[in-house]
Amino acid sequence: MTSGRVTVYFAALLARTEDGWEASDTELDDVETLADLTDLAREASVDDDTVLAFIEQEDAWFGVVRVDGEEDPRIYISDAAAAARSSYGEILLTDELLGRDPDDDLDRLVDLDGTEDGEPEEDEEDSVDADEPVPPGPIGDSEILDDLGMSEKQLVVLDSDALGTIAEALGCVDVLEAVR
Template identity: 70%
Template sequence: MYFAALLARTEDGWEASDTELDDVETLSDLADLARESASDVDDTVLVFIEQEDAWFGVVRVDGEEDPRVFVSNAAAAARSSYGELLLTDELLGREPKDVDDDLDALDLDGTEDGEPEAEDDEDTDTDTDMSAMPSGPVGDNRILDDLGVSAKELLALSDDALNEIAEALGAAEVLETVR
């Protein structure tokens, strides 16, 4: 089961809203959704996403700056459509996939229909991606430092991580209203 919520920091404190991620396809889309929830263009908005007992993610959007991301377990998140949108090449330290690579994958090598190709390695990109996926946290573990949750505390969070973060932010009650 998944849970997703937006926490917007306003002059009056934190405001929470639950959110549907069905129309969100990229991290950029998610950042736009967060910005839309802010009452002021410079407000800090946190996006909380969790898959029960498997992983959680925090995306921080400060005004028009690029979003900052923390994911508690990249390997678990990679098996989730919501997790995949957070696990960008940049976050994982990989080179962005080149469009030419996609064209090469189409097998446009001039072989006749029905003619078998010589078998190369059995390795596929998917196998490589999953085996190279870190099984622990990735991203900006200092994402909440200035809000009262240190990197050490963030890395030590357990099953109830989002509630613990909200408690430290003074937003536990507003988060509970959207749970």
């Protein structure tokens, strides 16, 4: 018998329309990259209006991805270090968001003497590079919801029931709760 704790995620898409917000519960099983998530958000869009993708792991962290038409997605994550320990968090923690140069990873792959001196190989599941730790706390565009009714100051202090608080500020708590 296992006493391991099951990690609970919640993900939803909120699409802005002429009549307000429309929410849909979303499955992230087929989402492997930020591009996949962005495509999913664009499919939910009405007339290239704003779509917000919410991802929450219990009370550990939450992320908001904002897609406005064909523009690059904007991302906010409440706790980067907690998200780095999550497969869904890893989708959002892009090299650009973390301020990393993706070519650095390529340089490490080309370096052939990485394990010759008896250094243990890094676990494949351990995605965080010891040389570049993911910072704890918020990361990304903290002004992501400013024009929608939630200020940066309000966003960065959220912890428990963050998505409910965001939905309340956006005026769509009933719509979000319907898919929760």
